[in-house]
Amino acid sequence: MKVGLIAMSGVRAHNEELTQLGLTLPGFVDRNRIIASLPSLSLLTLAALTPDRFDVEYKEIADLKQEATLPDDYDLVAISTYSAQVDEAYALADHYRAKKVPVVMGGTHVSALPSEAGKHCTSVLIGEGEPLWPLLLGDFQKGAIKPVYSQTPPGGYDLAAAPLPRFDLLDPDKYNRITVQTSRGCPHRCDFCASSILLTDQYKLKPIAKVMAELDAIGQIWDKPFIEFADDNSFVHYDHYKSLLRGMMGRGLRWFTEADINVAKDDELLGLMRDSGCQQVLIGLESPRKNSLDGIELNANWKMKQRDRYLEAIEKIQSYGITVNGCFILGLDGDTQSVFEEVYEFVLESALYEVQITFLTAFPGTPLHERLTREQRVIKRDAWELCTLFDINFTPKDMTIQELQEGFLWLAKTLYSEDVTKARRRKFRRMLRTSPNFGRKRLTDTEGDGDDD
Numbered sequence: 001m002k003v004g005l006i007a008m009s010g011v012r013a014h015n016e017e018l019t020q021l022g023l024t025l026p027g028f029v030d031r032n033r034i035i036a037s038l039p040s041l042s043l044l045t046l047a048a049l050t051p052d053r054f055d056v057e058y059k060e061i062a063d064l065k066q067e068a069t070l071p072d073d074y075d076l077v078a079i080s081t082y083s084a085q086v087d088e089a090y091a092l093a094d095h096y097r098a099k100k101v102p103v104v105m106g107g108t109h110v111s112a113l114p115s116e117a118g119k120h121c122t123s124v125l126i127g128e129g130e131p132l133w134p135l136l137l138g139d140f141q142k143g144a145i146k147p148v149y150s151q152t153p154p155g156g157y158d159l160a161a162a163p164l165p166r167f168d169l170l171d172p173d174k175y176n177r178i179t180v181q182t183s184r185g186c187p188h189r190c191d192f193c194a195s196s197i198l199l200t201d202q203y204k205l206k207p208i209a210k211v212m213a214e215l216d217a218i219g220q221i222w223d224k225p226f227i228e229f230a231d232d233n234s235f236v237h238y239d240h241y242k243s244l245l246r247g248m249m250g251r252g253l254r255w256f257t258e259a260d261i262n263v264a265k266d267d268e269l270l271g272l273m274r275d276s277g278c279q280q281v282l283i284g285l286e287s288p289r290k291n292s293l294d295g296i297e298l299n300a301n302w303k304m305k306q307r308d309r310y311l312e313a314i315e316k317i318q319s320y321g322i323t324v325n326g327c328f329i330l331g332l333d334g335d336t337q338s339v340f341e342e343v344y345e346f347v348l349e350s351a352l353y354e355v356q357i358t359f360l361t362a363f364p365g366t367p368l369h370e371r372l373t374r375e376q377r378v379i380k381r382d383a384w385e386l387c388t389l390f391d392i393n394f395t396p397k398d399m400t401i402q403e404l405q406e407g408f409l410w411l412a413k414t415l416y417s418e419d420v421t422k423a424r425r426r427k428f429r430r431m432l433r434t435s436p437n438f439g440r441k442r443l444t445d446t447e448g449d450g451d452d453d
Contacts, residue, residue, distance in 0.1 A: 001141075002055040004074035005047055005169075007040035008081040008089050010062045013390035017409060025416040039170055040080045041179040041230050042107065046133045048163035054137070058169040061085075061092065070095060076140055078104045079121070083194070083363055083387040090120040097122065102145055104136060108198045109384070112365025116382075118147060127151030128199050130162065155200025159184060160207050164217055172221050177256075179230040180214050182206050182244065186232040188260070189298045190284075191371065192329065194363030195232045203236055208244045215248065226279075229257035234281075238266050245272035253277040260284070261306055264313035270437070274320040280354065281317060282325040285310060288346035292334030298367060314350045318428060321438040323353035330411070331360035331404050333397040340407040344414055351427040355415055358389035359408065360396075 013019050039058075047056045057071070064070055070092075077096045081089035086109050093103040097120070106125030110117040114124045123145050125132045132149040139145045151157070159181075167178065184196050185203040218225050234257040235241045248255075254277045261283055263269065273281075286303060287293050293304035314324050328343050347355050362369040362378060372378050377395045380386070386393040396404050414420060432438045 001053070001075040002057065002073055003047075003050060004071060004077045005040075005043040005056065005058045006064070006077060006079050006092065007043055007058070007060050008079070008085040008092075009037065009060045011082055011084045011388055013388045014386060015391050015405075018390050018412070021409070021412055021416075025412065037175075038177055038179050038228060038230075039175055041165060041181060042129060043078065043080050044165035044167065044169065045163060046078060046129055047166035047169055049130060049133050050137065056166070056169065058166070061088070072099065074101055076102050076104070078106075080107055081105070081109065083109045083384045086117075086384045090117075093120040102140065106132075108194055108196070109364060111199060112363075114148060123147055123149060125149050127154050128157040130157050155185075155202050157200070159204050159210070162206055162210055164210075164213055167214075167217055167221055170221075177226045177228045178218050178222065179228050180211060180218070181230045182211050182241075183231045183234060183236070187236055187299075188233070188302055189367075190286075190296055190303070191298055191367040192296065192360060192363070193232075194366050197232065198365045203233075205237065205240055208240070208247060211244060212247050215251065215253070219251070224252065224254075227253055227255035229255060231257055234259045235263045235269060238269055242269055242272055245269075245276045248276040251277075254279050256280045256282070258282045258284075261309060261313040264309075264316040267437075270317065270320045270322070273322055274438070278322050280323040280325055282327060282356070283314075284329075285326045286329045287332055287335070287339065288328075288342050289332075289334055289339060292332040292339065294334060296332065310346075311350055314352060315431075318351070318353065319431065319435040319437045321432060321435070323428065325354035325356055326350070326352040327356040327358070329358055329360050330408050331392070331394070331396050335396065335404075336398050337403055337407060340411045344411060347415060347424070348420075351424055351431065353424060353428050357408065357411060357415065359392050359404070360394065361387055361389050361391075362394055363387055 013022070043058060047058060050056050059071070074096070079089050079093055089105070093105060096103050102122040104123045104125065105117050105121045106129050110124050111126045114126050117124050123136060124147070125136070126148065128151055131151060136145060136149055183203065183205050185200045186193070186195065186197050187203050189197065215227070218227070256279055259281050263281060286296060288307075288310070290304055290307050293307055295301060295304070297303040314326065317324050326347070330339065343357070360368070362372045364384070372394050379393050379395060383393050392401055392404060395401060
C-alpha cells in the first residue's frame with residue numbers, strides 16, 4: 001500500500017503592490033520565502049511513524065503542479081497546509097476523494113476548524129499528530145478509518161517518544177535549509193500566535209540525544225547543512241540548551257532559531273550559540289510602542305514589560321556576531337499613523353541586521369481571531385487566503401485600512417531600500433570590530449556587504 005504525503009508550499013501575498021515590492025526589494029519577503037520553502041517536518045515525522053509495510057512518498061505541491069497529472073497510485077493521502085493555502089489543499093483533497101482515495105488532514109488550521117476541513121477529507125487529526133497517526137493507519141488497514149481522531153489529553157505527547165524524521169525522503173539538491181525541532185510550545189500566550197501553542201498548552205523539550213541523532217542523520221545526507229530549529233521559542237530552559245549547544249560544537253553547523261529577548265540575559269548561552277554556529281535569531285519584538293504591546297501577551301502582559309530592554313538586548317546578542325531578525329506587526333490596536341515612523345527610527349537606532357514587517361493577521365483558532373470576530377472587525381469571513389501576513393482582512397482600531405496599507409508600503413520601501421539596508425550592515429560590522437564578545441578573527445566569516453565606509 002502506498003501513502004502520499006503532500007506539503008502545500010509557496011505562500012504568496014494577494015496584495016499586488018506588496019508582491020511587486022517583493023520583486024524589487026528582495027529583503028522584504030525573504031523570510032516568508034524561506035518559511036514557504038522549508039520541508040514539512042510534520043509530514044516527515046508522520047513518515048517515520050509509518051510501518052515498513054507501507055510505501056511512503058513525500059511531495060511538494062509546487063512540484064506536483066509542474067507535472068501533467070497528479071499521482072494516481074496512492075492508497076492514502078495526507079496533506080499539510082498553511083491557512084493561506086487551505087482552499088487549495090481542500091481542492092487537492094476533493095480531487096483524491098473523488099477517486100475514492102482516503103484523505104487525511106491535520107495541523108493548526110484543521111485542529112482549529114475540524115468541521116470545515118471534514119467537508120473535504122476523509123479524516124481529520126485534531127491536536128498533535130504523533131499519537132494519532134499510528135491509530136489511523138491501523139484503522140485504515142482494517143477498512144474502518146474514522147472521520148475524527150482527537151488527542152486525549154490535548155497536547156500530552158512526550159517528545160521523548162519522537163521518532164527520527166524521514167529526512168531521507170527529501171531530494172538533497174532541492175533543500176538548503178533543514179528543520180529540526182528541539183522544543184514545542186511557548187510559555188507566552190500572544191493573542192495573534194497561530195503556532196504550536198494551538199496544539200499544546202505545554203512547553204516541552206525534546207531530549208538532547210534525540211536532537212543530536214537528527215543532526216547526525218542530516219549530516220549524512222547534506223555536507224554543509226543549514227539547520228532551522230522549528231521551535232516557537234528556543235532557550236526557555238538555559239541549562240538544557242547549554243548542554244545541547246555543547247554537543248553541537250565542532251560539527252561545522254550553521255543554524256537559525258526563534259527566541260524571545262531573554263536570550264540576551266545569559267552570556268554563557270550567547271557564547272555557546274556563537275561557537276556552535278548560530279547565524280541568526282528571530283525575535284518577535286512586535287512594536288516599539290508600549291501602547292501597542294499592551295495586552296497582546298495574555299498571560300502576564302510580558303511583552304509590554306520587556307519594551308525598555310529591547311535596545312540593550314539587541315546590542316548584546318549582536319555583539320556575539322549573532323544577527324537579530326527583529327519582527328514587527330503593523331495594525332496592532334495601539335497603533336496610530338505615527339507607528340510607521342517609530343518602527344523606522346527604532347530599526348536605525350537598534351542597528352538590527354534583519355527586519356521583518358507584517359500586518360496583524362487573525363489566524364483561525366487564535367484569541368485575536370475570536371476577539372476581532374466578536375468586535376465585527378473581520379472584513380471578509382473565512383478569507384483564509386489572506387492569512388499571508390502581507391494582506392489586510394480586518395479594520396484597524398485607530399487608523400483606516402488605507403492608512404495602514406499606505407503606511408506599510410512606505411515603511412517597506414524605506415526599510416528595505418539599498419541605502420538603508422547597507423547602512424545597517426555597515427553598523428553591524430563596525431560594531432563587531434571592537435566587540436570583546438566576537439573577536440576580529442571571525443569577522444571575515446560573517447554575512448555582510450563588505451562596504452564599511
